[in-house]
Amino acid sequence: MTVKLNDPVQIEPAAPRGKTIATTCAYCGVGCGIRATVNAEKREVKVEGDPEHPANYGRLCSKGMALGETVGDTGRLLHPKVDGERTSWNGALQRVAEGFIDTIVKHGPDAVAFYVSGQLLTEDYYVANKLMKGFIGSGNIDTNSRLCMSSSVAGHKRAFGSDTVPGCYSDLEQADMLVLTGSNLAWCHPVLFQRIKAAKQQRPHMKVVVIDPRRTDTYDLADLHLPIQPGTDVALFNGLLAHLAQQGAVNEDYIQAHTEQYTEALVAAMEEGGQRRHLAEQLGVSDYQLETFFQWFEKTEKVVTVYSQGVNQSTAGSDKVNSIINCHLATGRIGRAGMGPFSITGQPNAMGGREVGGLANTLAAHMEFDNAEHWNLVSDFWNTDTLATRPGLKAVDMFDAVATGKIKAIWIIATNPVMSLPNADKVKQALKDCPLVVVSDCIEDTDTTRLADVLLPAAGWAEKSGTVTNSERRISRQRAMLPPLGEARPDWWIIAELAKKMGYGEAFDYANEAEVFSEYARLTGAGNNGSRDLDISLYGNLTLNEYDQLPPRQWPLPASKVLEDTKPGDNTPEQKDQRLFRDGVFFTPSGRGRFVAVRYRAPASTVDTDYPLTLNTGRIRDQWHSMTRTGLASRLCGHLPEPFLSVHPKDAGRHQLKEGALVDVTSGQGRARVRVQVTDEVGVGQVFMPMHWNDVFASKARVAALVGENVDPTSGQPENKFTPVNIAPWYEASEALVVSRQPLNTLDADYWAMRRVNGGYLYRVASDQTPEALDQQLQTLCARGDQQLSFGHPEQGEFRRALVREGQLHMAYSVAEHFGGRDFNWLGDLLEGDFAASAMRALLSGKPDESQSKGKLVCACKQVGYNTLCNAIRDKSIDTVDALSAETTAGTGCGSCLPELEQIIAKESAHEAA
Secondary structure, three states, X not given: OOOOOOOOOXXXXXXXXXXXXXXXXXXXXXXOEEEXXXXXXXXXXXXXXXXXXXXXXXXXXXXXXXXXXXXXXXXXXXXXXXXXXXXXXXXXXXXXXXXXXXXHHHHOHHHEEEEEOOOOOHHHHHHHHHHHHHHHOOOOEEEHHHXXXXXXXXXXXXXXXXXXXXXXXXXHHHOOEEEEEOOOHHHHOHHHHHHHHHHHHHOOOOEEEEEOOOOOHHHHHOOEEEOOOOOOHHHHHHHHHHHHHHOOXXXXXXXXXXXXXXXXXXXHHHHHHOOHHHHHHHHOOOHHHHHHHHHHHHHOOOEEEEEOHHHXXXXXXXXXXXXXXXXXXXXXXXXXXXOEEEEOOOOOOHHHHHHHOOOOOOXXXXXXXXXXXXXXXXXXXXXXXXXXXXXXXXXXXXXXXXXXXXXXXXXXXXXXXHHHOOOHHHHHHHHHHOOEEEEEEOEOOOOOXXXXXXXXXXXXXXXXXXXXXXXXXXXXEEOOOOOOOOOOEOHHXXXXXXXXXOOOHHHHOOOOHHXXXXXXXXXXXXXXXXXXXXXXXXXXXXXXXXXXXXXOEEOOOOOOOOOOOOOOOOOOOOOOOOOOOOOOOOOOOOOOXXXXXXXXXXXXXXXXXXXXXXXXXXXXXXXXXXXXXXXXXXXXXXXXXXXXXXXXHHHHHHOOOOOOOEEEEEOOOOEEEEEEEEOOOXXXXXXXXXXXOOOOOEOOOOHHHOOOOOEOOOOOOEXXXXXXXXXXXXXXXXXXXXXXXXXXXXXXXXXXXXEEEOOEEEEEEEXXXXXXXXXXXXXXXXXXXXXXXXXXXXXXXEEEEEEEEOOEEEEEEEEEOOOOOOOOHHHHHOOOOOOOHHHHHHHXXXXXXXXXXXXXXXXXXXXXXXXXXXXXXXXXXXXXXXXXXXXXXXXXXXXXXXXXXXXXXXXXXXHHXX
16 A cells, blocks of 8 residues: 555545455464455454464464444544644654654763563565664564564574474374463453364363463363462472473484573572472472472473463563473473474464564564674665664663653654553653653554654554564454554554655655565575575565465475475465474574583562562453454453452452452552452462453453563563552442443542443443442533433442433443442443333333343353353253253354353252252
């Protein structure tokens, strides 16, 4: 697509009605292929899994299946804005260009920064990195991927000499033992979990070990669970390395021929891992559990260790990664089918960002600042005299520099640091004080866009064309299927147009995203000749048509590569799996894999009498990041509808907390107010709070406001898994349930949480006001001309009101002192269709007909609720998941709810037996 600022805007034609387009999912790093059937006239997209894509073979998770429900215009940023006022693209970009140039002239290039995102396509990322490092001349571009996988990058570089993920997804199915550590795969990467589950059903001898302080739904697949104490991963894997050496189970031939620094690593491991009983006590597991894990790993040749944020998000994250890699190098279990360390990324293009240089400490195409040859290659290739000579500031340091005034202009692209960076309230204040804040986003109202001086409307997932790289190094095409809404534009175009206004037009004169991709591909091959892992120079001269037809393939793809998988006349070949390090040759100066001596270091923060509990953060099943996309799909909002804190029953008793009550959570950085979930899935002294809620969806639920700024000294990745906190009950004087067709932007309450329902929004509110006062406040939200219907019992402090407009329910609410555990999901159905008699009866009585109450949503794909499931179990005497699925359809979509179905059956069986 070519768009010139001074010409009439030309938009690619929309896909014809009913056309099916192959594209890639917008969520996690699995990189699932999608087939989208498009009705452009109605702006409707029907999504299904692509059975030919080698990442998912047709499977999708609940989030991916609901993508078609997120492509509408709700909440979209449609036009450029400066200081809150709509303006032209020319005016907005001129303001940004002048602001950046003025800052650079007065304070130097390091006074400007870009903060970008794993949500970007590779082409967007490449152009942003080229502008900042190549022409502005600063290394100050970093990415929110710093928060999720930079420790893996550091660990890979130390061990392999390059940021290389050596394995393939098929290794997960070919392994005889899978170690899942720091990864709730069932919820965070559900398609991979389902692939593993299917493989285990076919090969029951496959062993699965889950290492996680929490008992998550991933535990459902485990043969062994090691609930280690938070932060003790290095001690565990050092203990494993010591055990392997003591049992003579290391591969001496491989070590001698292909590695270095083994002795140093073993000495470090023996210091703390040689005493088994002491180690078990330190880890908080039994001798039997530890011995079983060690023996299984020792005696099983085909082992894959999958790790994710539970390993990376730590002040010792890089050491944790290397402790895992050490065990695989010691046994030679790397580079072959069914074995190896495997980092699973959290974002759709975290890998693509790593490749093009989106991290502050890398140049581009896996080239490094401290390598003079690499620096010269990039400088010459971009034909620039202003290439940055040193790394820039990593994410946490970058926003510290904004806070201190060192950085005076920042461009935030496709991310929301006010809700995601540690010590988020400090980040919020820093942006308030920053002279120039530019934000590109497709959503108008986020915690971060509220602080922008300039807002630039970006194209959304269904409107963008480019490439992404998944966790197994597979490059897939994302294809536009709808025209951009309003004046939204692709990110690469926005960046290139700004570059032109800053005087760098010749280097950024791209006609389309295919030209950007081909340039990047040529750079990966520049001076390479096999010296660098990343090489996709095969794609260095693609035509626009060839780019459009690009099939999903794993790199490396050097220009010399012969694609044996391509058959005559076959336009969508499936590439054979590519494993790196099969020959035992690495990208270190010596060509040997490098052991790294690591020792256990306790988390930087410590619990004390003021903050006696440790907070862990993470994802939930049906939500994604800050909910700007998943929050648009009502079916994704019902499973866990409010922000919560998981607390062990003993800690709940100690702090006088009851299930469903509100709790204040405090740390040295900030506070939050959420609902209590009492469960033994967390350990004593530990609590868990999800990462997704923000100031748009709840009043006080940003978990990042609690998290401290401690980072891994090597990777710069924050410690999100160990924050000392305290908790205390918060007692409301009244509560309200509100359903409205429009968001309640002026709602002011001590606690509220909002979620989307069909036709509008559902709020749960708590206040320290009396029910009468809360009722009066809610009445002020009513619009003039509404017909108001009143129910309830005011003398008992119960108020129920309905506002009808043109025969439709516009808003309804119920106020009482306490609702307790009462089911209120039925309120979300009141906005569908006309204001029917059944809705009137429900409002009148304050509860639905029993036959209409599905209860809390369990299966997001098929919209099956808890009550429906329990009734089926009782009425049909169901005792298996298969029978329950056959009766209710629950679990027949993505399968993510299957562990919960088993739990419900077990609970009902126990209730029946009692």
